[in-house]
Amino acid sequence: MMYFAAVGFVLGYIIITEKESVGAMFFDSHLHTRFSADSEMTAPEALTAANKLGLGLVFTEHIDFSYPGELDFVFSPEEYWAAYEPLRGDYLRLGVELGLVPGETEKARQFLARAPFDEVIGSIHLVDGRDLYDPSGYKGREQKEMYASYLRLMAKMVRENPYIDVLGHIDYIARYAPYERSELCYEDYPQEVDEVFRTLIETDTVLEINTRRFNDAGAVKNLRVLYQRYQKMGGEYITIGSDAHQSEAIGAHFSLAKEMAESCGLTPITFQARQKTKIF
Ligand SMILES: [Zn+2]
Ligand SMILES: [Zn+2]
Structure with a gap:
């Protein structure tokens, strides 16, 4: 009940609920609140939305030490903890989304x-x-070369940062790449994708189902092939995250994501204190 009492405190009223069965709770394991430079969502907004959906949350604020744009994607873990630790409990966990960049492993370890x-x-x-x-x-770069570089970097970064729990949005490049057919298709990069999955399995890192592009049937179709391949290579677990930056996006497309996990033979989990936790 701690979470509800805490939310009630922040909102100025007490939410009454019968929800005691934490074991039956599903988690959105990837979202951003105002500690991320590109989100203005507050913790009470996120928790209220999640409560309505019967979801637990893991806040995963951005930390990108070398972000080239104007926004500053660095936050203070101490301030984050001071603000949110009172809300942390069975329904809310506190995490981070670390932008992986060559040469920053030591910096990341110190931050964590x-x-x-x-x-x-x-x-x-x-x-x-x-x-x-x-x-x-992307200027002057062929899609094949660009996507292959992206995937090779991904495998290399997972190898060099084996302490991470989850690999986020494998299809991030397909959100923005300005090519005619921007989808990341397994058949175009089988060796590179396999190397990413091999590295995940060898380092005990879990692949994420990021539902950001699940409103696109073509994306879902291609992602399903990738998750099937991950399972075939020995992947067992998956986290599911909306990557929400606004409360309306929390838990988006989770029915489809759950169906995908199940049909691919992958078990949805979340993390608590860096340990895998089963969810239902
Ligand atoms: Zn991200
Ligand atoms: Zn994110």
């Missing part, structure tokens, strides 16, 4: 040592120092 994070997502946001969000990063 400053708070007892529940979950660490590692993500590739930058290739050659440019955010994949930025169209100029």
Whole structure:
């Protein structure tokens, strides 16, 4: 009940609920609140939305030490803990989404040592120092070469940062790449994708189902092939995350994500104190 009491405190009223069965709770394991430079969502907004959906949450705030744009994607773990630790409990866990960049492993380790994070997502946001969000990063680059570089960097970064719990949004590049057929298709990059999955399995890192692109049937179709391959190579677990930056996006497309996990033979989990926790 701690979470509800805490939310009630923040909102100025007490939410009464019968929800005691934490074991039956499903988690959205990837979302951003105002500690991320690109989100203004508050914790009470997120928790109220999640409560309505019967979901637990893991806040995964952005930490990108070398972000090239104007926004500052660095936050203080101490301030994060001071603000949210009173809300942390069975329904809320506190994590981080770490942008993986060559040469920053030691910096990342030092950052992570400053708070007892529940979950660490590692993500590739930058290739050659440019955010994949930025169209100029694709200029003069063939899609095949660009996507293969992205996947090779991903495998290398997971290998060099084996302490991460989860690999975030494998299809991040397909959100923004300005090519005619921007989908990340397994059949175009089988060796590179296999190397990512092999590295995940060898380092005990869990792949994420990120539902951000689940409103696109083509994306879902291609992602299903990737998750099937992950399972075939020995992957057992999956986290599911909306990557919400606004409360309306929390838990988006989770029915489809659950169906995908099940049909691919993958078990959905979340993390608590960096340990895998089963969810239902
Ligand atoms: Zn991300
Ligand atoms: Zn994110």
